[in-house]
Amino acid sequence: MKRALRICASVVALAAATAAMPVAAMADWLEEAAKPLKGTEVNGIFLDRPGYRAIIKLLPEFEKKTGIKVNYEIVPYENAREKEVLNFTSRGDLTMALVDLVWIGEFAENGWLVPVEDLAKDKAITDPNLKLDGFFPLLLEAFGSWGGTVYGLPFDNYSGLLFYNSCKLKEAGFDKPPATWAEFKDVYGPKLTDASKNQYAYALQSRRGETQSADSFMRFLWPFGGSLLNKDFKSNLNSKESQAGLTFRQDLLKYMPPGVVSFDHAEAVNALAQGQVAMITEWSAFYSTLADPATSKLGDCLAVAPEPAGPAGRLPALGGFSLAVASQASPEQQKATWLFIQWATSEEIAKAYVDAGGVSGRMSVYKDPEVQAKYKFVEPMVASWQAGVPEYRPRFPAWPAISEIVAEWGSKIELGEVSVEAGAKEIGTRMEEILGKEGYYDGKKKLLQ
Template sequence: MNKQLKWGTLALLATSVLISGCGNKTDNADGSNTGTNGSPSDVAMPYKGKEISVLLEGHSTSNAIQKMLPEFEKKTGIKVNLEIVPYSDLTSKALINFSSSSGRYDIVMDDIVHGYGYQNAGYVEPLDSFASNAAISSDYDQADFVPEYLNAMKIDDKMYGLPVYGESTFLMYRKDLFEEYGIEVPKTFDELMAAAKTVKEKSNGEIAGITLRGEQGIQNVYVWAAFLWGFGGQWLNEQGQTDLETPEAAKALDFYQEILNKYGPTGVANFGWQENRLLFQQGKAAMTIDATVNGAYNEDPKESSIVGKVGYAPVPTQSSNPKGGASSLAVHGMYLSKVSDNKEAAWLFMSWATSKEQQIKSMSIDPNSGVSSLAAMKDDAFVTKFGAFKDTMLEAIANGNTQYLPQIPQSNEVINNTGVAISKALLSNKTAADVLKEANKLNNKLLSAK
């Protein structure tokens, strides 16, 4: 059966966001139940004593969950072993766990791009039966999720994950430097190159003109994809083959190589999300293109030295008629392992961690603008904390390209092959056309074997 992700359109998201116990037991403030003697009721905690293991990616969402975890354990009596790893290590750890059927992790958090592959391989459990079970779904509110985020978790009308956070991409730039050097906000890649050149030269090399992700794999691919689409390229052609051996793809990688090697920071070929974010926050680069969640860090006095100095704008494009948008639509979710021995307890954790109450609370704990809860987006804390970039972020999400990364079961391998090509272009004398030709050949060999 041909599986298609049930992606919706986000055209109305910005508008929708801006408008818009029993017996003798008692509920405590922390959500737990007590009997008449004041001790926790085992009846109200049917999974007390269960132990689950959860693999999360290094992210503000995960940091907030970790800090709120004692509340969940007290409320349910379930012991949760959390492991938080960098995003670049996440999928390999998950795949080792799933492919070996070790059951080491009951829950894995990952990008929907990889989640599609997990489902295709039969590694993860559909969640519909848990969601419809009122006895274990007091925290689950389907209507509260951003509809497009929740739909992204569905394959063949079955729900395979709960969206933990969503994001898009946008251009972040130093307003003070642009004003000082008389730079207009770039709308095309040519203008982006010129702006990066101006800053690097006029600051005598003390400030990088731009910083982007260069680390091999999903890290560099996630940002480079903006240039692929912005130059009029695409991942897949009408025949379902990867389409990287094209003039448009070569132009995108030539540009990426040139702007980083000429005007980027030292060591940028090893920059992942965190390194890229930190360099920009420290005021050492004039521009970056990255995830919308980065805005929360830019405007957090505890994290950033450039609070109030950052402007936000759509990702530039070069093609007057690009095949897709240059900004992403990325959704990360929690997935339940097929071989978990504690599926109900794991579901309780998943639904608690993604509930509107916890997501609203998370915004006051860590810089977390990527909430997947409509109630959280409408909360005063969201508007107050993220007002500097809120409108541009919602615009980016509304225009986010649902095919920004390849939505196929083999996406992990395709992304890895392409990431190798990007790294070769940054670190060697090989041309963009040659390395992409090599990656395209590997990708299509993989797809022909499906």
């Protein structure tokens, strides 16, 4: 599964075409493009996360410029995919798709998304400064592309980072965070844990569901040289490397709060924010929560670093979404939705979006000295996005079903109900049954997109 980052030919061609467009003669291209669409409504789903709250803050600007109304429903992540799938299969009212990187294969193969190339052919509704090559290549491929076609533009993008309380580390005798997972466990863990005082070194969000499968289970495969699947799409979970990573996760539990297996993102972030733990590995999007005095006690003690390296190197968690135009929308709705997506992911508003608490996928905003100085997460996040594993979680259509299996048995492993070896074998057997039924072993499906 591990491979070097590559961008498909159509992505390169489309990026080159949009980059070559002349800069707009006037700054009001958006207003001009939207004139025939005034009164059109865009319908989408947002999550209750900082990136969505950030774009909501900026929405009045878009609606004032365009006369287009953006309707959104805030849905828990755990229900978002199901809600979108039901809407698309029943040809409902959604005009915009929120696409997690692990949904892109399912959504694209079912024909629910309009390719960006088709939308960009209409110059009247395409930003002359769209610049697809202005996105981090890793993000454009992982979140927006499938089978050589770009479907969505990166939005609400995450890298796994190490957030830590520098004051607690200093009190324990450390002047920097752990560079490796081995150092994390063997050196930092014991000194930062005192169960009698309800003080722990680390909290790992592990609640059953996508949090368990993506944020907990997968986090300890890649850095240890393991992976979910091998090159033939057979289970790789019982390999020496994968077993080492999953066993390491179990060993870390002694330095975590009781009940951590039920922690979701909110509980892990709060544990650091309120001083119960000294370190968490969390998505970059949670920086604004940890830096907010209204929700966090950290103040100047908040510090950020890349995730620790394992025996296979530093291979941090990768997550995020793209926004795409839904094929079920009317022609007018598709145009209006395309205008909104371009605006929401544009270089023009990237700084305002970051200032409002979002994490942009645009490279240029992180070169701004003011942004670099203001936000501690920028340097480690950008470093993480220079190289990575697009298949950190498999992006094929079978992932949602496999994720449920990983979540169930990954939780059982972490709770000690089954051994690492037995749990991994069970996941592998059930996973291969799903892939076999869907034609991944008889040539009916492409194994790697």
